[in-house]
Amino acid sequence: MARLNSGVHKPLGPVFLLDRLRANRAALLAAFAVLAVFSLIFSIPLWVLILGGVTVLVAALIVPLPRPEPPPAPWELESDKDPLAGALLEALLEPGVLLTSRGTIYAYNDAAANTFGGLRGGDPISFSLRLPEVLEAVREVGAGGQGRLVEYVERVPVERWIEARIGPVWLDQADRADGLPKYVLLILHDLTNIRRAERMRVDFVANASHELRTPLAALLGFIETLQGPAKNDTEARGRFLEIMRTQANRMSRLVDDLLHLSRIEQREHIRPDSPVEIVEIVRSVLDSLAPLSRERGVEIVTSFPDHPVPALGDRDELIRVAENLIENGIKYGQSGKRVDVTVTADNGKARIAVHDYGPGIPPEHVPRLTERFYRVDVGDSRDKGGTGLGLAIVKHIMSRHRGRLLIESPPGKGTTFTAVLDTDGQGKED
Amino acid sequence: MTEHIVKQFDEDLKSLSEMIAEMGGLAEKLVAESISALLRRDINAAQRIIATDRTIDRLQHQIEEKAVLTIAKRQPMAVDLREIVASLRVSNDLERIGDLAKNIAKRVIALEGQLQPPKLAGGVDHMAELVLAQLKKVLDAYARRDAARALDVWKRDGEIDALYTSLFRELLTYMMEDPRNIGFATHLLFCAKNVERIGDHATNIAETIHYLVLGELLTDERPKLDHTSTTPVDYGTEDAG
Numbered sequence: 303m304a305r306l307n308s309g310v311h312k313p314l315g316p317v318f319l320l321d322r323l324r325a326n327r328a329a330l331l332a333a334f335a336v337l338a339v340f341s342l343i344f345s346i347p348l349w350v351l352i353l354g355g356v357t358v359l360v361a362a363l364i365v366p367l368p369r370p371e372p373p374p375a376p377w378e379l380e381s382d383k384d385p386l387a388g389a390l391l392e393a394l395l396e397p398g399v400l401l402t403s404r405g406t407i408y409a410y411n412d413a414a415a416n417t418f419g420g421l422r423g424g425d426p427i428s429f430s431l432r433l434p435e436v437l438e439a440v441r442e443v444g445a446g447g448q449g450r451l452v453e454y455v456e457r458v459p460v461e462r463w464i465e466a467r468i469g470p471v472w473l474d475q476a477d478r479a480d481g482l483p484k485y486v487l488l489i490l491h492d493l494t495n496i497r498r499a500e501r502m503r504v505d506f507v508a509n510a511s512h513e514l515r516t517p518l519a520a521l522l523g524f525i526e527t528l529q530g531p532a533k534n535d536t537e538a539r540g541r542f543l544e545i546m547r548t549q550a551n552r553m554s555r556l557v558d559d560l561l562h563l564s565r566i567e568q569r570e571h572i573r574p575d576s577p578v579e580i581v582e583i584v585r586s587v588l589d590s591l592a593p594l595s596r597e598r599g600v601e602i603v604t605s606f607p608d609h610p611v612p613a614l615g616d617r618d619e620l621i622r623v624a625e626n627l628i629e630n631g632i633k634y635g636q637s638g639k640r641v642d643v644t645v646t647a648d649n650g651k652a653r654i655a656v657h658d659y660g661p662g663i664p665p666e667h668v669p670r671l672t673e674r675f676y677r678v679d680v681g682d683s684r685d686k687g688g689t690g691l692g693l694a695i696v697k698h699i700m701s702r703h704r705g706r707l708l709i710e711s712p713p714g715k716g717t718t719f720t721a722v723l724d725t726d727g728q729g730k731e732d
Numbered sequence: 733m734t735e736h737i738v739k740q741f742d743e744d745l746k747s748l749s750e751m752i753a754e755m756g757g758l759a760e761k762l763v764a765e766s767i768s769a770l771l772r773r774d775i776n777a778a779q780r781i782i783a784t785d786r787t788i789d790r791l792q793h794q795i796e797e798k799a800v801l802t803i804a805k806r807q808p809m810a811v812d813l814r815e816i817v818a819s820l821r822v823s824n825d826l827e828r829i830g831d832l833a834k835n836i837a838k839r840v841i842a843l844e845g846q847l848q849p850p851k852l853a854g855g856v857d858h859m860a861e862l863v864l865a866q867l868k869k870v871l872d873a874y875a876r877r878d879a880a881r882a883l884d885v886w887k888r889d890g891e892i893d894a895l896y897t898s899l900f901r902e903l904l905t906y907m908m909e910d911p912r913n914i915g916f917a918t919h920l921l922f923c924a925k926n927v928e929r930i931g932d933h934a935t936n937i938a939e940t941i942h943y944l945v946l947g948e949l950l951t952d953e954r955p956k957l958d959h960t961s962t963t964p965v966d967y968g969t970e971d972a973g
Contacts, residue, residue, distance in 0.1 A: 420876045426750040429875040432757025457764055458865040666902075669895040673858055 326362045333358040397490040400471070401427055403444040403482055405437070417490065427488065431466075439468045440488065446470070446481040453493065460570045460701055463497035464490050494571045502564045510560055513675060513690075517549040517556075552689070559691040563674075563698060566619065570702045574616035580652050580723070581606050581645055583617065587624040588643065591632065595641070600632045603642045611647045613725045619699045620723075626692045627656040627719045633688075635660030638716055647725060655720040663711040671709060672697035696721070744802045745812065748795065748819045749875070752826070755791045756871040758784065759826045762833035763867065763930060767860040769840045770923060771853050781837035788830035795823040811947070818944040822874060825933040825940075829867070832926040832933075839919045846916045852906065855899045856920060859927045862892050866934040873941050882941035885934060886950065892931040899924045 334355060341351050387409055391398045397414035399407060406426050415421055418430040428437055439450040449469035456462040470483035477484050524542045532538045588602060595602050631641040635658025642657040667678045675690040700707045703723055711717040762781055769777040799816045808816060866885050873881035903917045939950045
């Protein structure tokens, strides 16, 4: 269990001589003891005795010590020793890892380091990429198999479609002769853009057809009534047309929200990187929502830090987050007559908190609010013009920013929605 | 990991970790696939999952054998011993996770032919998403020996519990609404419970990592938000909406 000695060479001088003596003290003592015993038994003269002692001493100082074994050289990336391999890996532009035929990491490029976050040379690749199909392919290729393509889906933290390309690297004829490649090259090719676009269409049709059916059925019903029984009833016509307008508006909002959600999902795997200022965003949203709060008789109490709060993000999307949360606060917390909007920044995190003093949300609904079309009270939400997608949109925007949405609603104390963002731009992937 | 004079010992420890990582990858895949089989009612996928579970069991046996052999041969102490004990414990949890995923797959087969509103399974999907994130994080924490990340997983399990409580109530409502729903709702409830148990195993692994890295047990009470086992069901006032 001992660590290996570090092989530091000692300098010559008195310290060195003392060290030598100390190292050999057992042998020296034994030699002197033997000399003393001999002198007693064979009565050897004193000068011979001293001569013998000095000889032993000099011998102990002169005979070279065996050199301590040099420690193994610290593990080095192949790209440090071989500039061509490193440069070629970098030139892939996609995450690329060069593995030994046994499946341990030999070299990798910056893109791979960014993707995995914890690559260490000499470790098995399975520490960083656990997918059974990929590991299987690496094993097969390492044992002399053909190159393989493996497509897989990464579900967390955001959905990504990835094609792993695993190919053998043959360096010379000797490798080919024994049928084992020297290295295995693993490249991760991102297919998310293509697959997302394909799935977006399917999802959109499924969601839209399901959710648009109700307002559409209502519209058709009223049109038939207007064409038939209520043909000449001007009073009913006015009322019906009003309802039809509300339903049509709802449908149009629903289509807008669905499109918006799809667009965010489409880009969810790309983290936004333009600098934005949180306080300014929240202020501008508050300005645009002032008429609504006046109309509903809700007072908005704000508390902002006196310095700007910069973060990396997408301005339009963050406006959407603030707008959704504050608008919800005004609409669903109307009975509390007051909404607190707070922005705080600490420990590299910015928080936008919206607290209303309304009836709150029953605890069994809280964890599910961000699911699509999940409504606590279907009728109430529809009356208020909700599409059931607002918080789903907020959640996806936060997940694109690698942030979080926290919802707290202790009974009788109103509801707090908090959007948490990294301000230093290097938040953990969670 | 500190280096040992006997190189083979390092190799032994590393290959134990490697086997755990591989087992973790398999467990993650089984969980993800069992949920997608449940959502799409895919019988073929379910049968594949049931077959794959055997690979996990085999890996667990191998890990156990290797761990016992390493203890016998190398007489490890301190962190090395914890390393081996941790691999035993983690492999146990992963094997259980595989079993739970297999159980979900079996229910997919049992559910065949019964009608089922897609919205309900959406709740299970949401739960599974959280659990998969937890599982990935805890396995990453194991590979990097990162106790802080493991502690984060340990603290976050409450969210899954809360979601399970919510789903439990919703399914009860469905059952009370129409007795014909009881069949699939019960199966779905068990699936949700399985997913929740998988989350618990993830926190177990987090505890093991904490023990492995710091050498002490996590003894604090974990934040609990699952109240279903103590919630009485009130038939009279339940709102059937």
